[in-house]
Every structure is written in C-alpha cells, then in structure tokens.
Amino acid sequence: MAEVRPVADVGRAPVPRLLTGWGRTAPTRAAVIAPDGPAGPARAGSGDLSGLADAVLASSAVVASGAVAGSRPGPARGLIARGLGRSYGDAAQNAGGTVVDMTALTRVTAIDLAAGTVTAGAGLSLDALMRIVLPLGFFVPVTPGTRYVTLGGALASDIHGKNHHVDGSFSDHVLAFDLMTGTGEIITVTPGGAPDAFAATAGGMGLSGIVTAVTLRLLPVATSRMRVDTERVGGLDELMGRMAARDDDYRYSVAWIDTLARGASMGRAVLTRGDHAAPDELPAKAARDPLRFAPHPRLVAPDVFPSRALNRLSVRAFNELWYRRAPVRHTGLESIATFFHPLDGVGDWNRVYGPRGFVQYQFVVPFGAEETVRTAVTRLSDARCPSFLAVLKRFGPGNGHPLSFPAPGWTLALDIPAGLPGLVGLLDGLDELVAGAGGRVYLSKDSRLRPDLLAAMYPGLDRWRELRAKLDPTGVFVSDLARRLALTTGPAVGPPLAGR
Numbered sequence: 009m010a011e012v013r014p015v016a017d018v019g020r021a022p023v024p025r026l027l028t029g030w031g032r033t034a035p036t037r038a039a040v041i042a043p044d045g046p047a048g049p050a051r052a053g054s055g056d057l058s059g060l061a062d063a064v065l066a067s068s069a070v071v072a073s074g075a076v077a078g079s080r081p082g083p084a085r086g087l088i089a090r091g092l093g094r095s096y097g098d099a100a101q102n103a104g105g106t107v108v109d110m111t112a113l114t115r116v117t118a119i120d121l122a123a124g125t126v127t128a129g130a131g132l133s134l135d136a137l138m139r140i141v142l143p144l145g146f147f148v149p150v151t152p153g154t155r156y157v158t159l160g161g162a163l164a165s166d167i168h169g170k171n172h173h174v175d176g177s178f179s180d181h182v183l184a185f186d187l188m189t190g191t192g193e194i195i196t197v198t199p200g201g202a203p204d205a206f207a208a209t210a211g212g213m214g215l216s217g218i219v220t221a222v223t224l225r226l227l228p229v230a231t232s233r234m235r236v237d238t239e240r241v242g243g244l245d246e247l248m249g250r251m252a253a254r255d256d257d258y259r260y261s262v263a264w265i266d267t268l269a270r271g272a273s274m275g276r277a278v279l280t281r282g283d284h285a286a287p288d289e290l291p292a293k294a295a296r297d298p299l300r301f302a303p304h305p306r307l308v309a310p311d312v313f314p315s316r317a318l319n320r321l322s323v324r325a326f327n328e329l330w331y332r333r334a335p336v337r338h339t340g341l342e343s344i345a346t347f348f349h350p351l352d353g354v355g356d357w358n359r360v361y362g363p364r365g366f367v368q369y370q371f372v373v374p375f376g377a378e379e380t381v382r383t384a385v386t387r388l389s390d391a392r393c394p395s396f397l398a399v400l401k402r403f404g405p406g407n408g409h410p411l412s413f414p415a416p417g418w419t420l421a422l423d424i425p426a427g428l429p430g431l432v433g434l435l436d437g438l439d440e441l442v443a444g445a446g447g448r449v450y451l452s453k454d455s456r457l458r459p460d461l462l463a464a465m466y467p468g469l470d471r472w473r474e475l476r477a478k479l480d481p482t483g484v485f486v487s488d489l490a491r492r493l494a495l496t497t498g499p500a501v502g503p504p505l506a507g508r
C-alpha cells in the first residue's frame with residue numbers, strides 16, 4: 009500500500025521547502041509530501057494511496073473548521089499537486105500549506121498496442137513515456153516545448169503543442185483519468201461518464217483534485233524523424249499571411265519571432281512546419297532503426313548567471329544569429345528532440361535569467377484580431393523587450409472546458425527577464441488589449457495577471473467554480489495562483505498566513 013511520506017522527517021512532520029515555478033519568481037514555502045514511489049496508479053477502490061487520502065481528509069477537516077494557520081506550513085492552508093514544476097508561475101505552489109509531489113507515480117499499468125492507448129501514473133513524464141512508446145511505433149498526441157512535464161501536469165494545464173490546429177489539446181486525447189477529490193475518494197473520470205469532473209479538471213490547474221492516473225490515446229508513427237520545412241520571413245504581416253495560407257497542410261507549425269527587430273523588419277521570423285517522416289524518406293543508416301529515440305543526456309546550466317547576463321545586446325546578437333543561420337527556404341529531416349524540444353538539451357536553462365528569474369507571457373486572440381497581434385509585437389519591439397524565445401502559433405477550435413486556454417486564433421508566447429524596467433505597465437497594457445479583443449492569457453504561464461481581468465478572459469469561470477465545488481466542497485485544493493487570482497471562490501481563499 010502506498011503511504012504518504014514526508015520529503016524529509018523532522019519529528020514526523022514534513023520539512024518545509026521553498027518552491028518556485030520554472031520562471032523562478034515569487035518563491036513560497038510549503039510542506040512537501042509525496043505518495044511513495046514507485047507506486048502504481050491507484051484505480052478506484054483499490055485502496056492504494058490511502059495515505060494521500062488521509063492527508064487530503066485531514067487538511068479538509070482543518071480548512072473546514074476555519075482554523076488559523078500556524079507559523080509552519082500546515083494543513084490549514086490546503087493542498088495542491090505538483091508535477092515537474094514546468095509551469096512558469098505559481099500554479100504548483102501553496103504558501104504555508106501542503107504541496108503533493110506526484111513525480112513518484114510513474115508506473116505504466118497498461119499499453120494496448122491494438123487500440124494505441126496507454127495507462128500510467130500521473131507522475132510519469134512525457135520524456136519517459138516517449139522512450140517507452142516510440143520504439144513501439146507511437147508518439148504522444150500533444151507535446152509542449154519540453155518533454156519534462158508529467159501526465160497530471162499536462163492534463164491540469166490542458167497543454168497544447170505545435171499541432172493544436174489539427175489535433176486539439178492534451179485533454180482531447182485523454183480517455184480516462186483517476187481523480188482524488190476533496191473527500192479523499194478516487195473516482196474514475198471519462199469524458200462521457202463524468203463530463204462535469206472532466207471539464208473541471210482539464211485546464212483546472214490542479215484545483216479540482218489530484219489526478220493519480222491517466223489513460224491516453226497515442227498517435228501511431230512509422231519513424232521517429234520529422235520532415236521539416238523551414239523558411240525565413242521578413243516581417244509580421246507576411247508571416248501571418250503565410251501561416252494562414254498553408255498551416256493546414258502541416259500537422260505541426262510554429263514561428264519564432266525576433267521581438268527586437270524594428271521598422272520594416274518588425275516581426276521577422278523563422279517559420280518551421282513539419283510532419284512525421286515516412287520510412288522511405290530516411291537515409292539508409294536511419295532506416296535501419298526508424299523508431300530510434302535516445303536523446304542525449306542533458307548538460308546542466310550552472311547557477312552563476314547574474315541578472316544582467318541576458319540583456320538587449322546579448323539577445324540581439326542571439327536573434328540576429330538565429331535569423332541569419334536559418335535557411336531562406338529548406339526542407340530536411342530533424343529528430344523529435346530537435347524539432348519539438350530544443351531547450352531540453354540544456355538542463356535548468358532557466359538559470360540563464362539570473363536570480364531574479366523571468367516572466368513568460370502567452371495570450372491568444374481570435375482570428376480577425378490580427379491587429380491586436382500586430383499592436384502587441386509593436387509594443388514589445390518599441391519597449392526593446394529582450395526575448396529570445398517568442399513564438400507565434402495558430403490554434404484550432406477549443407474544447408469548451410471552462411479553464412482550458414486554447415481557443416481558435418493567434419497565440420503569442422514569450423519569455424521576458426523579470427527585472428525589465430517598465431515590465432508591469434507593458435504587460436498590464438497588453439492584458440487589457442487582449443481581453444478587449446476577446447482573448448485570454450495562459451494561466452499555466454501566468455505570474456502577474458490582474459484578478460479583475462480573469463472573468464472577461466475566461467467567460468466560463470463561474471461554471472467552472474460550480475463544477476469544481478462539487479468535487480471539493482471544503483476548498484481543500486488551493487495554490488498560490490488560486491489565491492492571487494481569487495480563482496476558486498472570489499476574494500480570500502484560506503486563512504491568512506501567520507508569517508513565514
């Protein structure tokens with residue numbers, strides 16, 4: 009039977025740990041507990057994870073009693089699940105409360121080759137999953153820009169990839185999942201069998217419960233290589249025109265934009281679009297092992313970068329190099345790691361932003377609001393915003409789950425050093441622009457949105473609150489993100505902190 013163990017024992021109490029998101033801003037302290045690994049995924053009623061259920065129940069009772077939080081992190085401030093901590097902001101943090109580290113739940117309990125499905129613990133990473141299923145001729149149906157996310161984190165953020173316009177988002181491929189609710193009970197959720205619980209959890213940022221296992225439909229592939237068309241594009245209007253005209257001919261599409269380019273080259277970009285290669289496209293050596301997938305172990309970035317290591321000059325030099333080394337037009341083969349996860353080659357690359365960290369900003373606006381994208385890129389370029397990671401994609405139809413981010417339209421995502429002068433005003437202004445155009449920002453990347461804009465960006469917010477409350481009547485699931493945005497109940501989630 010799986011037990012909940014403190015990450016380290018001090019008088020039987022979990023040791024508080026300082027946690028951040030991938031952007032390394034706003035650290036907060038929480039008591040971290042973890043279901044023992046390598047525990048298999050619990051199935052409803054199996055009795056597994058009873059220790060975790062006890063922790064949920066105990067916290068729920070204290071939250072319901074309205075007890076004031078003590079000076080140490082504890083049950084009065086509720087719980088939140090955490091995967092690999094790749095959300096950029098504070099979604100997997102819980103100041104003064106408990107954080108449940110799910111990364112030990114990695115057991116794969118079923119692979120059905122005929123149906124093309126896999127069932128695994130919610131802590132399994134997409135990296136580990138790919139290493140298992142690619143040699144069997146399958147790929148994950150949706151991958152973000154890093155393989156180091158868990159199945160539970162992918163579902164809770166309802167992540168999207170470069171193929172959203174063709175394949176939708178992660179939850180569109182989830183056939184079932186097990187969810188520990190606020191009563192400590194584990195229910196099996198399917199889109200047809202429990203649509204409300206499904207809708208509350210897909211994109212629900214861990215606030216509907218703890219996902220313990222996921223059954224996923226995989227994508228059959230014949231090789232582990234990608235056929236990629238790369239083209240350099242001189243400016244934003246031309247880029248959007250080319251994407252609108254031909255994105256649908258490709259399964260995957262993304263454009264990298266130089267946010268520092270100005271004037272006529274404002275929005276100049278490198279557009280890459282591709283598909284899984286067929287066996288007869290591979291050179292002889294690769295054809296001998298067409299499904300080989302063995303990305304190299306990662307280099308690790310040292311934690312020595314000063315806050316100013318990334319400045320306009322270094323980013324300008326990087327962007328210039330990136331743009332110039334891209335071919336004007338080229339078709340070639342790339343590995344999955346190079347095409348989808350170029351940053352995964354360097355572990356902890358987020359350290360290059362220095363101790364102050366960075367903000368990731370991503371919005372989507374509907375088709376027809378191209379002028380908003382143009383204004384946003386112009387403002388970023390006018391502010392000389394040094395981002396070496398700005399990407400533009402086109403989303404296809406959304407799935408209607410109230411907090412799921414993707415909606416049909418243009419999505420722009422970029423990293424910005426947190427210390428950039430004027431950043432708060434710049435992004436607040438962009439938020440208003442985006443909300444005014446009927447768009448929204450991505451909660452999984454957010455660290456600074458003004459709460460009053462949330463309802464306009466997510467019109468299904470009230471419905472989500474109702475669905476969520478049925479799964480978590482006492483409000484035991486809570487995170488820093490939830491408190492900051494008053495996401496679950498409106499203002500004041502949980503008792504105030506007595507000091508950290």
Ligand SMILES: Cc1cc2nc3c(=O)[nH]c(=O)nc-3n(C[C@H](O)[C@H](O)[C@H](O)COP(=O)(O)OP(=O)(O)OC[C@H]3O[C@@H](n4cnc5c(N)ncnc54)[C@H](O)[C@@H]3O)c2cc1C
Pocket residue numbers: 030088089090091092093094095096099100110130131151152153154156157158159160161162164165166167168169170212213214215217218219220351452453487
């Ligand atoms: C380099 C990089 C590139 C990225 N590219 C993309 C992209 O292209 N598209 C995209 O959509 N996202 C992208 N992301 C964001 C990332 O995919 C999401 O933030 C994802 O949710 C992170 O998964 P995680 O396991 O690290 O979860 P965490 O960051 O630990 O947690 C994220 C959320 O999931 C919840 N959660 C985690 N595990 C569980 C569980 N078992 N049960 C319930 N809730 C849970 C947490 O409470 C939290 O709300 C990128 C991130 C990075 C660092």
